[in-house]
Amino acid sequence: MTDPITGAYQDFAKEMSYGDYLQLDSLLTAQQPRSKSHDEMLFIVMHQTAELWMKLALHELVAARALIQAHGELRPAFKMLARVSRIQTQLIAQWDVLATMTPADYLSFRDELGKSSGFQSYQYRALEYLLGSKDPKMIEPHAHRPDLVALLRQHLAEPSLYDACIALLARRGFAIDPAHLNRDVSGPYQADPSVEAAWRTVYQDANTHWDLYELAEELVDLEDSFQTWRFRHVTTVQRIIGFRQGTGGTAGVGYLKRAVGRPFFPELWDLRTTL
Numbered sequence: 001m002t003d004p005i006t007g008a009y010q011d012f013a014k015e016m017s018y019g020d021y022l023q024l025d026s027l028l029t030a031q032q033p034r035s036k037s038h039d040e041m042l043f044i045v046m047h048q049t050a051e052l053w054m055k056l057a058l059h060e061l062v063a064a065r066a067l068i069q070a071h072g073e074l075r076p077a078f079k080m081l082a083r084v085s086r087i088q089t090q091l092i093a094q095w096d097v098l099a100t101m102t103p104a105d106y107l108s109f110r111d112e113l114g115k116s117s118g119f120q121s122y123q124y125r126a127l128e129y130l131l132g133s134k135d136p137k138m139i140e141p142h143a144h145r146p147d148l149v150a151l152l153r154q155h156l157a158e159p160s161l162y163d164a165c166i167a168l169l170a171r172r173g174f175a176i177d178p179a180h181l182n183r184d185v186s187g188p189y190q191a192d193p194s195v196e197a198a199w200r201t202v203y204q205d206a207n208t209h210w211d212l213y214e215l216a217e218e219l220v221d222l223e224d225s226f227q228t229w230r231f232r233h234v235t236t237v238q239r240i241i242g243f244r245q246g247t248g249g250t251a252g253v254g255y256l257k258r259a260v261g262r263p264f265f266p267e268l269w270d271l272r273t274t275l
């Protein structure tokens with residue numbers, strides 16, 4: 001039957017419906033708790049939604065990097081970076097939902113997780129790589145999946161979003177050390193004095209370099225939110241498992257704390273002390 005005014009009640013046998021378009025049958029059958037514990041559904045949905053938001057963040061960041069590399073035309077890239085900031089707000093707020101789970105709730109299904117852990121999130125690693133935090137060892141858990149190894153190796157080999165910004169600084173006439181500009185980008189990023197000097201000029205004369213100034217602040221926002229996410233992860237983990245080892249085999253809270261404060265864009269933080 002079709003509603004004569006809205007047309008909303010039609011038979012979708014021959015048309016694409018909402019569920020068809022969004023592939024809801026696949027999406028909503030992907031929650032398969034392994035225990036009878038009530039809270040396992042929360043745990044699964046938390047991780048799956050985080051993975052979906054990470055997927056969109058990667059999509060936006062890769063596109064923003066391409067724009068910065070191709071044109072140095074920053075306005076469309078800013079729109080994407082602003083969207084990533086909003087995604088991060090969602091990811092951070094999500095911890096409040098997970099914090100409703102008590103240690104006993106978690107322990108009721110934890111054994112079912114085996115050795116699986118967010119440590120093996122390849123999208124999280126891709127995000128870290130894309131932002132310049134490149135530790136090739138983090139590919140090892142994916143050795144059994146050549147497709148994921150290839151994806152992560154590609155992120156490792158490509159310039160990070162920050163590398164693209166530094167190349168833009170050079171194209172705009174800032175004196176970036178050629179050795180830094182042409183270095184092998186597949187390793188972890190090391191702070192460089194010529195990059196710090198360039199950003200300092202941008203901050204000291206923001207009116208002349210307004211778009212670069214805005215870019216720098218968008219990067220700082222991004223990193224700030226990333227660190228906030230990491231911090232909320234550690235506190236939630238400590239609240240739920242204390243100082244137990246992680247299912248992924250690390251020391252747990254001790255391991256996670258080390259990542260909080262590990263900067264993606266070190267010069268943008270360092271220059272604040274001396275500005």
Ligand code: HEM
Nearest residue numbers: 046047050117118119121124237246247248249250252259
């Ligand atoms: C009960 C909730 C959670 C607990 C107890 C927990 C615990 C842990 C622990 C202990 C680690 C360190 C690796 C290990 O030894 O397993 C870890 C890593 C990680 N977890 Fe969680 N986690 C929880 C929820 C989440 C959620 C909801 C996400 C969202 C995707 C997530 C994403 C990650 C990521 C990406 C890492 C790797 C971090 C890195 O290597 O720096 N975790 N988690």
